Amino acid sequence: MLIVSGCSSVPSSTTDKVESFAVKGLGDTPLGRLAADLSADRLEYEAGFLLLDRGRDALAWRLFMADNAVRTIDAQYFLWKNDRLGRTFIQRLMDAAERGVRVRVIVDDSMTESDPMYLAKFGAHPNVQLRLYKPFGPPHKSYVFHWVDFAADFKLLNRRMHNKLFIADNSFIISGGRNIGEDYFEYLAPDVFRSRDLMGVGPLANEASDAFDMFWNSEWTVPVELAVDHVPSVEEAEEFKRLLDTAGEDADSYPPGYSDIGDINRARAQLEPELMWGTATLLLDTVPGEDGEPRSPKNATNTVGLALQAVADRSTKSLIGESAYLIFTDSSMAHLRSLKERGLKIQVLTNSLAANNHTTAFVGYRKQRDEQIATVSELYEYRPDAATQTELYHRLAPDQAVPHFGLHAKTAVYDRKTVFVGSFNVDPRSENLNTEIGFLIESEELGNAVADSILNDMGPGNAWLVRLSDAGDTEWVTVRNGEETIEPNSEPLSSSSRKFEADLAQPFTPESEM
DSSP states (O other), rough: HHHHHHTTTOOOSTTOOOOOOOOOOTTTSSSHHHHHHHTTTTTTTEEEEEEEEHHHHHHHHHHHHHOOOOOOEEESSSOSSSSHHHHHHHHHHHHHHTOOOEEEEEGGGOOOOOOTTTHHHHTSTEEEEEESSSSSTTTTTTHHHHHHHHTTTTTTTTTOOEEEEEEEEETEEESOOOSGGGGGGGSSSSSHHHHOOOEETTTHHHHHHHHHHHHHTTTTEEEEEGGSSSOHHHHHHHHHHHHHHHHTTSSSGGGOOOOOOOSSSHHHHHHHHHHHEEEEEEEOOOOOOTTTTSSSSSTTTSHHHOOOHHHHHSSEEEEEESSSSSSOOOHHHHHHHHHTTOOOOOOOOEEEETTOSSSHHHHHHHHHHHHHHHHHHEEEEEEETOHHHHHHHHHHTTTTTOOEEEOOEEEEEEETTTOOOOOOOOIIIIIIBBOOEEEEEEEEHHHHHHHHHHHHHSTTTTEEEEETTSSSSSEEEETTTTEEEEEESSSTOOHHHHHHHHHHGGGOGGGGGO
């Protein structure tokens, strides 16, 4: 089965693919003029950033960009779910396409629910082009055989595109930790992720567009119509759009507290006092070579992980970070140990078992948790009943059940003045396997804002401080007003079945592949 499956996969390199590139010099568009107005009194190398801490704001600004683009939209995501948010976003991008906007979309094929037909119908619009990154095959394979194909070519297909990037008229860009799905935007859903993005304006737009083009034109992206056994017609795309428009009239199509940004003038009035300015760099892993290996050696400074390591080496006081999945390689463990030894205070937040959405990732973390406690200054685990998130839902949707919360942000602040927000988790998969992207910004204003946000996530009621007792046992501690409360159970708020699942996965979880 493995041999047959592997031989029938969709070829990554195809002559049926036409190169295309970002359209630049769009300062005459509404978004281009707005970006120029906002940057008018700034130095030419400065970029402005809006912190998108809440899901409703992250959605509202994406839809604002989609609604006001007139020339181009480029979107690149690891995961684009076929749920309310996924369909809402498709609807608004198809609206843009009907206005004549060229829409290009790249989605990693590892999580398209084995049948990308909903993406194919989206891509059937004449002004939409949609490509899958390293698609599985053959078309419409069952979910089981989807992963049989993965196993047949594991070394090649295991290197996924984890990037998250959204660009409108080469003027406004958003990157961070959110995929496209209702869990990431604080919907009324059973499970919700705490995440973080940044929206940027300024000189990074050209770099972001070049980054998108590098993946768009690579040998690993395939037009979606080659990955389905039925290529939708334009008429089918129009019918799909009508269904989306009908569904979009339902109030439940949007998360609690969502409101449209409005026109360009309202956006300008909101952005002028809220943008935080600094010197910014776009960190980016290059597209893998034909053998699936990274083109740049892992000792190159342009890889995201090693660029962040270099920032930490320049820091003198503190490192405050949160990572949904936290598994140190031997080199990263040694590096953090050396930072702590020379005086850096290192505070890190990750998911508890109860909050984690990937059991195998948690198991990889648990294997080295005691060593992590000894390596960093303070280690925290996020609670599934985080107080800040719970209060938000009680206020915005008082009649609705409060979701189960998890952490999905990938953020770090160095010395409260250098900020990273992107797709990079602190684990071997982000370090060695996936491609990643993110903003690195020098800005004390943004550094303080993001640091305070992370520290709030670490605060009492949102997370536990995890430490070792005098007897060497793991303790989950809540500290309020100097008084400590120690949880009576290990892996608190986790069900017995979840603990059993983690124990069962323990022997079969290689840390190198997390």
